[in-house]
Amino acid sequence: MAELTRRGFVNAAGLSGVGLLLCTPTASAIDRVLRETTRRTIAPAGTTLxxxxxxxxxxxxxxxxxxxxGWPLVVRQELVAGKADRDDRRTGLASFVQFTDLxxxxxxxxVRFEYLHSFTGSAHRPQETLGVVSTAALVRRVNDLGGGPFTGRPLDFMMTTGDNTDNHEQIELSWFLDLLGGGSITPNTGDPNRYEGVQDSGSSHYWNPDTVLRDDYTEKGFPHLPGLLDAAIARFSSPGLDIPWYCTFGNHDNTPVGTLPANIPGIEYFYTGERKVIGKDERTCRALASAMEKPGGSLPVxxxxxxxxxIRKVTPDDRRTPFSTAEFVQAHLDPANAGPGPHGHGFTEANADGREVYYTFRIAPGITGISLDTTTLAGFADGSIGLAQYLWVERTLRRASSTYYNVWGSRVTQNVSDELFVLFSHxxxxxxxxxxxxSRNLLDPRLNGDTFVGLLNRFPNVLAWVNGHTHLNKVVAHPGNTPAQGFWEINTASHVDFPQHARVIEVADNADGTLSLFTTLVESDAPYAADYDDTSPGALASLYRELSYxxxxxxxSRAGSAADRNTELLLVHPLR
Structure with missing residues (x-):
């Protein structure tokens, strides 16, 4: 796990810790920083603070x-310096939670290709069979939070920034909606009475928890846990979120297994069939793994x-049929999946055909959220943004920006009502x-991330861009040509790989010409110490975390540095 570095310690000390900056961090000095963090918080319980x-x-x-x-607060001042006593003047404008990469x-x-994990680590994870039940533990954690840790503002909503499903299956979509909406879930497919995956295959390429087997996992010290797989596929209940939630597309939600091009003829045969590949020779595995990393290349499906x-013979199951982009949206629009709201979870009937699945929504008074679709049906893991969507974002920002900069860098003013903006993407x-x-719009040119950053830098009303995909914690400052044109990019780790985080983000007005964005990481409510004799949902969630570590x-290193975890991100208030 990443440690608090000297630089991180210095930043964590912030404005009130100047006296600590001249010394090498010691345990007592770090304790003082943690105490200072605690002094500044209102509701730290249940967070990594x-x-x-x-x-x-x-x-x-x-x-x-x-x-x-706990991890201390790191004050980030790359875009503007903070002013003293701002805690006493601060007003919370918004407070929300980000889930990502569930x-x-x-x-x-x-259709899983676990046999490639020696070359593509994400192809198989020893904890993944416990993922569905463990997501409910993250839901419970958010329900128990008392509000934003630094403003105390009640949580306004949760946004999930994509890769909500993994294989792109109808049954996974159903489980996802029930996890967030609440209900009983049986995380099992195929044979209703037993597990039929790689973890009871007897292959030494995988951890087989029910079997004493010599493999790479038991060599490291993985435990023998008979009965674990039966517990993993048992029925359980999710409470569902108590707050409204919104959804953004990820590549695993839009293309088969998050990697293959959409609409491959006959792919349903593999999804719903009885043949599951659990091993191939090393040469073939290496070639397949390489092909999946080269956009534009040929994928031998x-x-x-x-x-x-x-080959392992498994029980066919039609519930594994892949869903289309339109079906994903329509499932969110189904009143049966409304949960705590809003209807459609951001999607509207205008998105129901699956072509343009981006939208705006109200975060809080004076703050608009923009949910993007950075996926492409062409396949492969990474994304981009189409020109049509880029221009839509530009129009959306321009309509509510009394001051912005045109493509030549000239300042433009207009008489409109201002909104602040937070963008979300996978x-x-x-x-x-x-x-x-x-393939949804073959003639629409695709643009890269640098081009999109350039667009956002033209609009001072943009505060942050919140995203996922990388499975790591990373916070990046994007300065502009003037201090007011800077914004923050906030990237949060997944809930499938360690450290299994979600993030609370608060927007606060410091009443001194600056804004603060507070980002605080949270873990599920599962106990840190796993009990191998307990197969309750909470205990399985503890084991999920332990196995992922x-x-x-x-x-x-996915935990990020101290400056990527619990942060105060300062920026110029564009409307003051």
Missing amino acids: ESAAAPVNSGPRYTRLTSGP HVTDTQSP AELFGGGGT HTSGTMGNVLPD NDVHADL
Whole structure:
């Protein structure tokens, strides 16, 4: 896990910790920074300001987790310097939660290519069978939060920024909607009475928790847990969110397995069939993994899901049928899935054909949210933005900006009512290089992330761009030509890979010509210490976290630096 570095410590000290900046951080000094963070908070309970998952033992061997110290607030002043005593003047304008990359997964599906995980680590995770039940623990955590930790403002909504499903299946979409809307869920497909995936295959390429088997996982120290797979597919209940929620598309929500082009003829045969590939020779695996990383290249689908290799016969299940973009939107519009609202969860009837699935919504008085679609039906993991959507964003920003800058950099003023803006997408500015044509509009040019950043820098009313996709915590300042033209890009880790985070984001007016965006990471409400003898939903969620930390492919740097976690992001108030 990333540690608090000296630079992070210095930033964490903020304006009130100047006296600490001259010393090397010690345990007592860091404690003082944590106390200063606590002094500035109103409702830190249930967040990583209070505590965060930490390993019991360091090193490459399997380790249990425990409750570690909380992470301090880091003050980020790249765009504007903060002014003293702003806490005493602050007014909360908005407070919301971001979920991202939940990857609700049918782990028994024939279209999974777990056998590639030696070359593509995300192809298989030892914890993924517990993902559905564990997402309910994240829902419970958000329901228990008392409001924004720094403003105390009640949470206005939750936005999920894509990759809500994993294989792009109808049953995964149903589970996802029930998790957020509330209801009973049986996270099982195929045979109703037993698990039929790679984790009881007897193959040493995977962790088989029910079996004493010599493999890469047990060599690291993974435990023998008989009965775990039966518990993982058992029926459970999700409380559903207590607050309204909105949805943004990710590549796993828009294309098969988040990687393949949409509308491949006959692909339903593989989804709903009885042949599940669980192993291929190393040369074939290497070639397939390489092909999936090259946008514009050829993807041998028949070899990926069929061909030679080790095949397991599984029970066919029509619920695994892939959904279309239109069906994803229409499921959100179904009154049965309204949950705490709003109707459609951001989508409207105008989006129901699945072609233009971007929209605006009211975050709070004076603040508009813009949900983007950065996916492309051309396939591959990364994204881009179509010119038509780019121009729509430009028009949307211009309509509510009394001051902006044109493409030549000249300042433009107009008599309109101002709105502040927060944008949401799945992809980040650095993962929008896949400009392959989208079959929904083949003649629409695709633009990359740098081009889109340039657009946002023209509008001072843009405060932040919130996204996911990378499975890591990263906060980036995007300065403009003038101080008012800067904005923050806030990227949050997934809930499938460690550290399994969501993020609370608060917008606050400091009443001194600046705004503060507070970003606070939260974990699920599962206990840090997993109990191997307990198979309740909460205990399974604890194990989900522990297994993700110990995954042989785990990248513990995904937690980010201190400056990417709990932050105060200062920027010029464009309307003052």
